[in-house]
Amino acid sequence: KKNRLEIAKSEFLKSIELDNKFIDPHKNLFQLNLKMGNFKSAIDNGKRVIELDVKKNPISYFNLALAHDLNKDYKEAIKIYKTVETLNFKEKKVLFNNIAKCFWGSNNINDAKYYYLKALEFDQNDKFVVNNLLILFLRIGDEEKIEYFYKKAEKIDKNYIEFKLNK
Secondary structure, three states, rough: OOHHHHHHHHHHHHHHOOOOOOHHHHHHHHHHHHHOOOOOHHHHHHHHHHHHOOOHHHHHHHHHHHHHHHOOHHHHHHHHHHHHHHHOOOEEEEEHHHHHHHHHHOOOOHHHHHHHHHHHOOOOHHHHHHHHHHHHHHHHOHHHHHHHHHHHHHHHHOHEEEEEEHO
């Protein structure tokens, strides 16, 4: 499998050499680098995609923020995610969950809680967000909220691995 990924990478690079302004191989290389765990290269590819994207597609910005997020550069990820919020990104729940995760990663619990709760507004029964809130309230020791989100998470999916870990 790794050999096939390297071949794909080589082909995308050849395509870029032929026409550096053709956006598709840059997008494909971005996805490939994410898949390979090469987040620094994904960030470079993501920046290039944004340079080439005359329409300012919010997905391009979201992808760049995600690469920073995965690279644990939370400050930059938050900055770009907040740009995404101004660009009419349709998946607000995912966006707010990711922003919360970055605030969590940078130990900013209050902002993490704020954005997890914003994500929850879009789907009260999202098991990912509910369990993220359960983890957050477990960490800060808010017994009332722990009880509430524990029951909610259990009702949504008691077999979900995160719930089992939190239990």
